[in-house]
Amino acid sequence: MRIATWNVNSIRMRQDAVAAWLADTGVDVLLLQETKCVADAFPADRFRDAGYRVEVVGQKARNGVAVIARCPIAVETRRLPGDDLDEEARYLEVTAGGLRIACLYLPNGNPVEEGTADLGAKYAYKLRWMARLKARAAALLANELPVVFGGDFNVIPDAEDVYDPVAWQADALFRLETRRAFRAIVHLGLTDAYRACHPGGAGTPPAYTFWDYQAGRWPRDQGLRIDHFLLGPAVADRLAGCLIDRAPRGAPKASDHTPVILVLTDGLC
DNA sequence: ATGGTAGACCCTCTA
Numbered sequence: 001m002r003i004a005t006w007n008v009n010s011i012r013m014r015q016d017a018v019a020a021w022l023a024d025t026g027v028d029v030l031l032l033q034e035t036k037c038v039a040d041a042f043p044a045d046r047f048r049d050a051g052y053r054v055e056v057v058g059q060k061a062r063n064g065v066a067v068i069a070r071c072p073i074a075v076e077t078r079r080l081p082g083d084d085l086d087e088e089a090r091y092l093e094v095t096a097g098g099l100r101i102a103c104l105y106l107p108n109g110n111p112v113e114e115g116t117a118d119l120g121a122k123y124a125y126k127l128r129w130m131a132r133l134k135a136r137a138a139a140l141l142a143n144e145l146p147v148v149f150g151g152d153f154n155v156i157p158d159a160e161d162v163y164d165p166v167a168w169q170a171d172a173l174f175r176l177e178t179r180r181a182f183r184a185i186v187h188l189g190l191t192d193a194y195r196a197c198h199p200g201g202a203g204t205p206p207a208y209t210f211w212d213y214q215a216g217r218w219p220r221d222q223g224l225r226i227d228h229f230l231l232g233p234a235v236a237d238r239l240a241g242c243l244i245d246r247a248p249r250g251a252p253k254a255s256d257h258t259p260v261i262l263v264l265t266d267g268l269c
Numbered sequence: 270a271t272g273g274t275a276g277a278c279c280c281t282c283t284a
Contacts, residue, residue: 012276012277013275034284036276036277037277060277061276061277062277062282062284108284213273213275213284214274214275215272215273217273255275256275
């Protein structure tokens with residue numbers, strides 16, 4: 001069974017690319033972020049016509065997540081618990097293929113306002129969102145559910161996951177508070193699927209999932225690893241591989257992110 | 270050198 005995650009930066013602009021990639025790879029479940037449209041404007045029919053089920057959480061112009069799967073999808077929640085006033089479309093948790101799968105788009109958090117008590121409203125929201133995600137992960141793990149958290153975490157876990165760690169040290173994606181909050185989630189007992197399969201370290205090639213449109217970041221391979229799969233123990237036991245498909249980032253009219261594919265032993269979809 | 274691009278938008282914001 002294969003699950004992929006892809007921040008598409010507008011599903012309406014990327015629908016041909018996503019449909020072609022799905023047909024080419026045949027992944028069972030695809031998690032999308034930054035669909036950037038209300039649910040009614042999501043081009044669900046073309047995926048349904050291709051034999052997939054589609055569930056969408058949308059809002060106008062910004063954010064937006066979706067799950068596309070070959071198998072039936074049971075929606076568990078369309079909101080991340082912990083803040084009833086949060087209207088941003090960033091979380092969709094489903095059961096599919098026997099797994100509890102959370103598709104998430106974690107807040108970017110920039111700009112960080114140094115010198116202010118909470119480092120700015122955007123960054124405070126990011127840290128609150130991460131605390132809510134930690135609580136949700138703890139609850140699902142306590143119930144021994146086979147959980148997969150996949151999506152755009154907007155977190156660079158380690159210096160080897162960014163082309164220039166010094167230049168990024170104060171950024172909301174890499175600053176120490178962000179990495180601490182990410183580690184606190186992982187340390188509940190989750191496995192970073194990519195790093196479990198590719199330990200990294202000196203001499204290993206960089207493994208990025210995002211390259212900014214600006215300043216020639218893609219042709220220079222100056223990217224970030226910010227799209228992740230975190231696996232609960234029952235799913236980590238089935239981990240067979242995790243790979244970054246760089247090809248879509250090099251295509252014309254590409255998203256600034258490229259897909260990450262999680263490969264599990266067994267499992268039906 | 271304070272850049273550069275992309276997408277959606279009510280003409281500016283987010284990333």
